[in-house]
Amino acid sequence: MKQEILLCSDLDRTLLPNGQQGESPQARLRLRRLTQRPEITLTYVSGRHKALIQSAIGEYDLPLPDFAIGDVGTTIYQITDNQWHPWEDWSKEIGQDWREINQTELAKIFADITPLRLQEPEKQNRYKLSYYASPDLDWKNLISQLEQRLQAQKIQASFIWSVDETARIGLLDILPKRANKLHAIRFLMERRHFDKRHTVFAGDSGNDLEVLTSGLQAILVRNAQEEVRQEALRRLPPEHRQQLYLARGGFMGLNGYYSAGVLEGLAHFFPETRVWMEIGREQAAGEETAQACAIYRSRKKNDSYLYVEAQDNFSRVPAKLLEMLGELEFVMRLELHSEISLAQANTREVMQMLREKGYFLQLPSREYRRS
Incomplete structure (x- = not known):
């Protein structure tokens, strides 16, 4: 086999x-x-x-x-x-590094370090201590300080730094070494x-x-x-x-x-x-591949709708078009395919426009038009 x-x-x-x-x-x-x-x-x-x-x-x-x-x-x-x-065997494996100290007790060791902000409770667990920080933070120097404190307590830990580019925020996870x-x-x-x-x-x-x-x-x-x-x-x-x-x-x-x-x-x-x-x-031959999209309503131009490939992703939409539409209100996410009928647009053409250009503009007219 x-x-x-x-x-x-x-x-x-x-x-x-x-x-x-x-x-x-x-x-x-x-x-x-x-x-x-x-x-x-x-x-x-x-x-x-x-x-x-x-x-x-x-x-x-x-x-x-x-x-x-x-x-x-x-x-x-x-x-x-x-x-x-x-897998409880995995919890036992990693728990040795923290000497069975949980994340709440560990956070007290770093309570005075102001650049760090604790993440929400649901993003913590017994063996995961997570913080937010500025994306421009000198994180290498910070981690060096944190490591010294833990070594003094004979706690073995690993530090994972990353930046969420979409939210423009730094993320620091402190975990057992393993x-x-x-x-x-x-x-x-x-x-x-x-x-x-x-x-x-x-x-x-x-x-x-x-x-x-x-x-x-x-x-x-x-x-x-x-x-x-x-x-x-x-x-x-x-x-x-x-x-x-x-x-x-x-x-x-x-x-x-x-x-x-x-x-x-x-x-x-x-x-x-x-x-x-x-x-x-x-x-899959002969099947119509679904096209995901997100639909937004223009608050500036009545009955005008903008379709994009993914929610909050306007990277392929021309700046002038976004300016013309003004503030956009999210309506829904939708999977387009041949069996779906749109009131003022041809579904296949909307799908084609999304794939080729990344957006489709539906105007307040019985005859929709390409953007």
Whole structure:
């Protein structure tokens, strides 16, 4: 029997198209079809807690994974029959580093450090202490100070700094030394008997760098920031150069962003998956691929509506058009396909315009027009 493939993937801006770049419309559908194969064991690796992972699965119509590594590596869940079962062995594994001290007690050690603001309670857990900070903070110097305090308490910790570019805010997670994405993936590999040759990770951001440069087969999706790409290449030991794949787009007509980059990287490391993708594409022949969009109403121009590819993503809309429409009010998210009828627009043309230009303008007229 052929060895299964363990696909581990970050969520935000890796599988989820919630960055500035546009998504290839067919990418998530193809990924969903691919992960339905028995040869694929799917694991989500995310900074999100369980409820937010579940929310993302529903909102973006992602496949249900076999495993989920959440809270930046501090929790592992096995999903069977839609039930999420936490791995207590993993909690015992990482708890030793903090000498069984929980995050509330740990936060008291840093109470006087004013640049740090505690994140919401739902973003904390027993072995995850999370802060907000300015994105321009001298984070290397700060982490050095925090580390000295913990060493004095004989507490072993790891520090993960990243910047949410969309919200323009710095994020700092303090975890037990062994509670990180890389160790969690290796723990899963060991318990489920996957070796390096049959494991691959996909990510996009600074908090994925440890895994991306670890020697595991890894994919950096094309929408990753240039500084992340450069830092990954800088950190990557020469002997691991072949283990990191930088998605560049063009594979199967996809753009390399988000799920498209994951598919591209999978085909690079596991050529047999390309055959599976082609089979999936043939099965989908004749089906109308859905086109996700978000619809906004102009408060300045009556009965004028703007369709864009994703909620709050106006990156492909001309500035002059946005100025003309003025303040926009969000109406709804919608999956467009041939069976949906729009009152004042041709559905197929709206879908085509979204794919080609990234937006569609519906004006107050019985005869809609291209923008």
